[in-house]
Amino acid sequence: MLALFATPSFAADYVALPGGTFASVLPADEKSADAVVLPFRLRSEPVTNAEYLAFVTQHPEWRRERVARVFAEARYLAHWQADLVLGGNAPPTQPVTQVSWFAAQAYCESEGARLPLWNEWEFAAAADATRSDARSDPLWREAMLSWYAKPSGTPLPGIGGAANVYGLRDMQGLVWEWVDDFNALLVASDSRDQNDPDRLKFCGAGALNLRDRENYAVLMRVAMLSSLKAADTTINLGFRCAKPAQ
Amino acid sequence: MCTTLRTVLCALLLVLGCAAARAAELPGDSIYRLQVGLVDQDGHRFTFAQRRGKPQLISMFYTSCAYVCPLIIDTLRKTQAALSAPERAKLQVLLVSFDPERDTPARLHEVFGERKLDATTWTLVRTEAPMVRKLAAVLDIQYRALANRDINHSSALVLLDADGRIVARTDKIGALDDDFVAAVKAALGTH
Numbered sequence: 094m095l096a097l098f099a100t101p102s103f104a105a106d107y108v109a110l111p112g113g114t115f116a117s118v119l120p121a122d123e124k125s126a127d128a129v130v131l132p133f134r135l136r137s138e139p140v141t142n143a144e145y146l147a148f149v150t151q152h153p154e155w156r157r158e159r160v161a162r163v164f165a166e167a168r169y170l171a172h173w174q175a176d177l178v179l180g181g182n183a184p185p186t187q188p189v190t191q192v193s194w195f196a197a198q199a200y201c202e203s204e205g206a207r208l209p210l211w212n213e214w215e216f217a218a219a220a221d222a223t224r225s226d227a228r229s230d231p232l233w234r235e236a237m238l239s240w241y242a243k244p245s246g247t248p249l250p251g252i253g254g255a256a257n258v259y260g261l262r263d264m265q266g267l268v269w270e271w272v273d274d275f276n277a278l279l280v281a282s283d284s285r286d287q288n289d290p291d292r293l294k295f296c297g298a299g300a301l302n303l304r305d306r307e308n309y310a311v312l313m314r315v316a317m318l319s320s321l322k323a324a325d326t327t328i329n330l331g332f333r334c335a336k337p338a339q
Numbered sequence: 340m341c342t343t344l345r346t347v348l349c350a351l352l353l354v355l356g357c358a359a360a361r362a363a364e365l366p367g368d369s370i371y372r373l374q375v376g377l378v379d380q381d382g383h384r385f386t387f388a389q390r391r392g393k394p395q396l397i398s399m400f401y402t403s404c405a406y407v408c409p410l411i412i413d414t415l416r417k418t419q420a421a422l423s424a425p426e427r428a429k430l431q432v433l434l435v436s437f438d439p440e441r442d443t444p445a446r447l448h449e450v451f452g453e454r455k456l457d458a459t460t461w462t463l464v465r466t467e468a469p470m471v472r473k474l475a476a477v478l479d480i481q482y483r484a485l486a487n488r489d490i491n492h493s494s495a496l497v498l499l500d501a502d503g504r505i506v507a508r509t510d511k512i513g514a515l516d517d518d519f520v521a522a523v524k525a526a527l528g529t530h
Contacts, residue, residue: 121486162367163477194476207469276476277483323476 105144105204107134107336108260115216118311119278128212132338135209135217138252138262139270139331140200142173143185145192148200150177155196164195166324186251188268188331194323197271201334208273209335211318215311218264220257228308237310240266249329268331269317278319365391370477371503377435377464380447387474388503394526395431395499399480399492401438402450407494407512412454414512415496419460421520426527427460435474436465437482437490479508500526 112130121128149156156177157170170191174180183189192200194208201207209217221227228234254263321330365371365388375387396415400408412434419427436442447463456463466474475482475492482492496519498507507522 126486161365161369161372163370163372195473198473273472274483276472276479276481278481319481322479323473 105140105334106137107206108137109134109338110213110217110259112213112216112338115212115219117212117215118308118315119211128216130212130216133209133213134336134338135213135259135261136206136333136335137256137260139188139268139333140197141185141252142179142183142187142189145189145200146177146179146185148203152199152203155199160196162324164324165193166326168326169193169196170326172328184251186253187249188252188263190249190268190328190331191326192271192330192332193326194271194275194321197332198273200332204334206334206336208271208332211272211274211278211315213335214270214272217257217259217261218311220259220261220264222255223258225258228311234308234310237265241310241313268329269314269327271330271332272318273335275318275321276323278315366502366504368505369503370499370505373473373477375466375470375474377466378444380444380451380463382444390431390433390499391503392501393429393431394501394523395433395503396523397433397435397478397497397499398495399435399437399475399478399482401436401490402442402446403438403488404490407492410513411494411496412456414515417515418496418520418523419457421515422524422527426524429527430460430523432461434461434463435471436463437471437475437492439465439468439471478505498523498526 110130110133112132114127115130117128119128120126153159154161157173158176160169168191170189172182172191174183179185197208219226219228221230221233224230249267252263252267254266256262257264321327369391371388371391373387376384377387378384396418398411398415400411402408415432415434419430419432422430436447442465444465447465451458451461451463478495478497480493480495482490484490494510494512496509496512496516497505498519500506506526507519509516509519511519
């Protein structure tokens with residue numbers, strides 16, 4: 094059984110999540126309201142280099158040498174050996190990283206899917222092996238924070254970590270992940286304060302209304318995602334895809 | 340002789356053909372590479388790339404927004420007013436709605452009339468919800484729908500050249516941004 098889990102099947106599996114009202118770190122009304130997460134399905138593992146290679150083989154416009162700069166910066170897939178060769182720095186079962194938001198969206202569309210919303214990702218990542226919401230457990234926070242502390246120069250392991258209660262793997266501890274609404278995470282009502290012209294720009298760090306400020310582990314994700322532009326890539330940012338409930 | 344001439348002509352045609360193909364292809368950093376279908380205030384359907392040809396001022400708004408969005412329209416107008424009449428005629432203004440659900444072409448038409456927008460330069464458009472997120476992404480505009488259906492968003496005026504490359508932007512809304520106006524004039528000077 095364990096051996097089976099250690100070698101995840103190549104075909105993408107999507108697991109069903111029930112959704113529900115959820116205490117997001119970003120209140121739905123920017124004060125205190127819970128987010129409502131509709132039932133959805135999420136890819137059980139992040140997309141791997143091998144899977145992404147199959148995608149660019151079929152969709153030449155997303156190959157490293159051909160991609161339009163407006164959709165992916167120069168570092169896109171820079172750790173691959175060549176356009177269609179992974180090479181030693183990009184093992185096949187490792188999550189694909191150095192992909193832009195546009196590229197991640199395009200991959201998900203090729204699977205008949207989309208990127209998960211932030212609230213969907215947050216809902217799924219709140220679980221541990223036995224509970225659907227383990228966020229108040231100091232051990233859960235500790236596990237997430239200790240991973241952040243790992244130097245990013247360490248080579249990424251392959252996918253296939255222990256499953257959470259839904260059967261999702263590698264929600265923490267492997268890569269950061271794009272979400273569909275990454276550019277929705279830092280806007281507060283202060284942006285409409287007409288009395289102070291500087292604040293019309295909004296967007297300063299002060300604009301965010303946060304709930305559960307203790308939860309640094311999740312807030313760091315928000316801060317990282319909201320700092321990105323859609324064509325950006327980083328060496329530890331990958332993605333997984335979502336689908337509507339069946 | 341004949342063969343040589345033919346070879347030369349062929350080579351010439353190839354060169355011309357290549358040049359034509361290059362001109363037709365969008366630059367890699369053109370945001371018109373985003374394949375988006377738009378519908379304007381008169382119900383006309385067109386693609387984003389069909390905006391190619393003239394420099395544009397582009398921004399995003401939604402019609403039920405009572406605060407910043409009217410200011411965005413005001414600021415675009417002030418920017419237009421800072422140009423000479425011939426400059427103004429060369430610059431298109433495109434406003435894309437964050438709110439496809441409520442901003443139907445009919446609603447956009449209403450606002451177009453209420454705000455007495457100049458039909459020769461202004462276009463208000465909507466697109467489908469997933470494309471709104473992508474358009475905001477290429478424009479580097481952030482937005483978030485709230486539970487009460489308000490949409491909080493960052494505000495920016497973005498200047499595109501005739502090929503859809505972003506050449507300048509300003510986050511200054513309400514008052515005129517002189518540097519931005521200078522960038523607009525510079526962009527118009529090249530066309």
